[in-house]
Amino acid sequence: MRSRALKPITNKLLWIFAIGQFGWSLLSGIVTNWMVYYYTGSPDAQNPNTGIFASGITQNPILFKLTLFGLVLAVGRIFDAITDPLIAGWSDGSNYKGGRRIPFMRAIAIPFALVTIGLFTIPQTVNTAVNDVLLFVLLLLFYLVMTIFCTPYNALIAELGDTQEHRINVSTYISFTFIAGQSISFMLPNVAGFLEGFAGQAGSIRLAVAIMSTIACIAMLVPSFYIKERDYIDSKPSRTKAFSSLLKTFSNGQFRRFVYSDVIYFFALTLFQTGLAFYETKLMEIEDTWTFVLTATMTFLSVLQYPVVNKLAPKLGKKKLIITGFFAYAGVFLITSVCGKGLYWGFIVAVCASVPMAILGILPQACVADVAELSRLETGEDRSGMFFAARTFAFKMGQALAMVVFTSMTVAKTPASYRSTAVVATVTCLIGACLFFLYNEKMILARIEELKASR
Numbered sequence: 475m476r477s478r479a480l481k482p483i484t485n486k487l488l489w490i491f492a493i494g495q496f497g498w499s500l501l502s503g504i505v506t507n508w509m510v511y512y513y514t515g516s517p518d519a520q521n522p523n524t525g526i527f528a529s530g531i532t533q534n535p536i537l538f539k540l541t542l543f544g545l546v547l548a549v550g551r552i553f554d555a556i557t558d559p560l561i562a563g564w565s566d567g568s569n570y571k572g573g574r575r576i577p578f579m580r581a582i583a584i585p586f587a588l589v590t591i592g593l594f595t596i597p598q599t600v601n602t603a604v605n606d607v608l609l610f611v612l613l614l615l616f617y618l619v620m621t622i623f624c625t626p627y628n629a630l631i632a633e634l635g636d637t638q639e640h641r642i643n644v645s646t647y648i649s650f651t652f653i654a655g656q657s658i659s660f661m662l663p664n665v666a667g668f669l670e671g672f673a674g675q676a677g678s679i680r681l682a683v684a685i686m687s688t689i690a691c692i693a694m695l696v697p698s699f700y701i702k703e704r705d706y707i708d709s710k711p712s713r714t715k716a717f718s719s720l721l722k723t724f725s726n727g728q729f730r731r732f733v734y735s736d737v738i739y740f741f742a743l744t745l746f747q748t749g750l751a752f753y754e755t756k757l758m759e760i761e762d763t764w765t766f767v768l769t770a771t772m773t774f775l776s777v778l779q780y781p782v783v784n785k786l787a788p789k790l791g792k793k794k795l796i797i798t799g800f801f802a803y804a805g806v807f808l809i810t811s812v813c814g815k816g817l818y819w820g821f822i823v824a825v826c827a828s829v830p831m832a833i834l835g836i837l838p839q840a841c842v843a844d845v846a847e848l849s850r851l852e853t854g855e856d857r858s859g860m861f862f863a864a865r866t867f868a869f870k871m872g873q874a875l876a877m878v879v880f881t882s883m884t885v886a887k888t889p890a891s892y893r894s895t896a897v898v899a900t901v902t903c904l905i906g907a908c909l910f911f912l913y914n915e916k917m918i919l920a921r922i923e924e925l926k927a928s929r
Contacts, residue, residue: 481705483634488644490700491634494579496651497693498623501590503659504683505616506744509593510880511751511762512679513609514543516887521755521762523663526676530598530605535885544881546610551874554617555867561625562863563716566856573703574711574859575626575633580698586619587691594683598676623694625866629859632843633707638788638919641843642836646784649835653773655690660769662686663762712857719857723864729845731912733868736838738906739800741872742899746807748880749895753810757889758819768820775828776835783832792837793915799833800907804900806830811896844918851925 512527532542561578570577593616597608631648635641665682673681703709714722724730754760754768787795806827813819846861879898884891 480708483640483706485643485647487701487706488634488640488647491630491644491697492647492651494627494651494694494697495648496655497583497690497695498586498620498627499652499655500659500686500690500693501586501655502620503656504590504662504686505593506747507656507659507751508662510543510547510748510877512594514541514881523666523675523679523762524755526679527594527598530602531609532602532606535882541881541885542606543609544878546606546613547877547881548874549610550613550617551870551877553614554621555870555874557618557621558625558863558867558870559716559720559860561621562629562859563712563714563719565626565629566712566714566719566859569711571704573707574709575630576698576701576703578626579623579694582619582622583691583694583698586616586623586694587687589616589619590687590690591680591684595680621866625859625863628839628862628866630703630707631839631862632846632858633709633856635840635843635847638844638922641840641847642784642787645836645840645843646780648839649832650777650780653776653831653835655693657766657769657773658686658689660766664766667763709856712855712860714855714857716860719860720864720867723849723857723860726845726849728848728914728918729842729861729864731909731914732838732841732845733865734912735800735906735910736865737868737872738902738909739803739834739872740869741876742807742903742906743803744873744876745880745895745899745902746810748877749884749892752884752892753813753823753896754820756887756892757810757813757815758817759815760817760820764817764820768824771821772824772828772831775825776831779829779832780836783836787837787840791915792841793910793913795833796837796841797907797910799830799837800903800910802830803827803834804903804907807896807900807903811893811900841913841915844915844922848918848922848925851922 511524513531514525514528514533516525516528535541565574565578568574568577572580589612593609593612596612597605599605599608631644632641635644662679662682665685666678669678669681672678712719751762751765754765755762783795806823809826810823813823842861842865846858849861850856850858880895883895883898
């Protein structure tokens with residue numbers, strides 16, 4: 475239970491915490507949205523920067539239809555997933571003066587930004603084999619430093635969300651800053667275009683990555699230095715070892731039901747996000763500089779719906795809204811699979827995607843926080859870090875598979891190959907929606923209130 479001497483958690487504090495999400499989502503967006511675009515594909519008259527770094531990396535399939543780049547991305551995600559429970563166990567069991575979470579965030583923010591810059595800069599030697607190895611090593615480092623920052627950060631969602639209202643509020647705020655970071659990441663071609671006269675075609679892309687990574691680093695350092703963790707959270711180190719804690723987390727039936735649908739959803743979403751730049755440039759034949767405008771439109775409309783989602787969640791329940799979001803995203807993926815040429819198709823997708831983006835950007839984190847809170851009340855052991863790490867462990871496996879599937883399905887680089895990835899995303903998202911019916915939100919919330927009342 476929280477000590478009376480602790481400072482009260484306020485919405486201002488939660489907003490400051492959410493600034494860190496903007497930083498890491500911007501770095502994640504740079505890599506997720508643009509690495510495949512710049513390291514694979516082929517340029518054309520309208521988008522001359524597509525595949526600008528592709529010549530330095532092995533492009534031909536090396537096993538069946540699996541490309542080296544796809545395998546590198548997949549292995550990176552699997553490595554990322556494996557390190558999640560290790561970092562979570564380290565964070566849950568730590569007892570640093572500054573807390574169990576903040577010291578990790580403070581130490582790793584700058585290396586996180588530097589590795590992101592390195593991914594677009596270092597693998598550019600004249601030797602393709604050396605470039606392949608450098609890209610692989612840097613990508614593993616990227617996922618490692620991201621895990622070291624994000625796993626303790628995510629644990630704070632449950633710990634700062636000391637009430638149901640705060641859990642929904644903090645999930646809303648970090649969703650806003652997350653999509654803000656993702657949206658800004660889509661400005662990379664715009665910023666690079668502005669800088670091209672100073673740094674050249676390839677140099678402008680690297681300089682744009684450096685500028686955006688610096689902004690992201692500052693954002694991550696804001697909550698790391700502003701929030702004094704011990705002032706707000708009376709945390710006790712967990713004595714359960716990392717993988718024992720992971721197994722204990724997955725033994726939670728309701729958590730497993732949540733994860734089943736979550737991993738499939740992230741497979742579908744990653745497939746779609748990886749292909750978004752290609753859908754817009756190759757299917758809709760839009761210049762890549764329009765990507766930011768379309769993403770900004772989607773983000774703006776999504777943010778307008780945040781207050782609605784925030785108010786409806788306690789009334790209708792998070793489960794009903796999340797299932798609605800699944801079906802809505804499936805519709806967006808289906809529209810993309812049949813889209814034609816023209817900018818208006820981009821706006822149709824942006825407008826339709828704003829609804830599930832608002833729902834699924836906010837509520838899944840709150841569900842994990844609910845399950846973690848119930849576990850804490852039932853066992854007396856706070857393993858919030860492991861619950862969020864177990865979730866990311868599962869969905870990153872889905873992301874890894876999605877990257878392999880996308881790069882394998884699009885080896886031919888034809889419009890039909892890109893459309894087929896959107897069809898697969900549609901089907902898998904529908905499956906995820908059906909699986910989420912198994913999650914019992916009412917029981918979880920009722921049990922939390924019962925245990926709190928008994929104390």
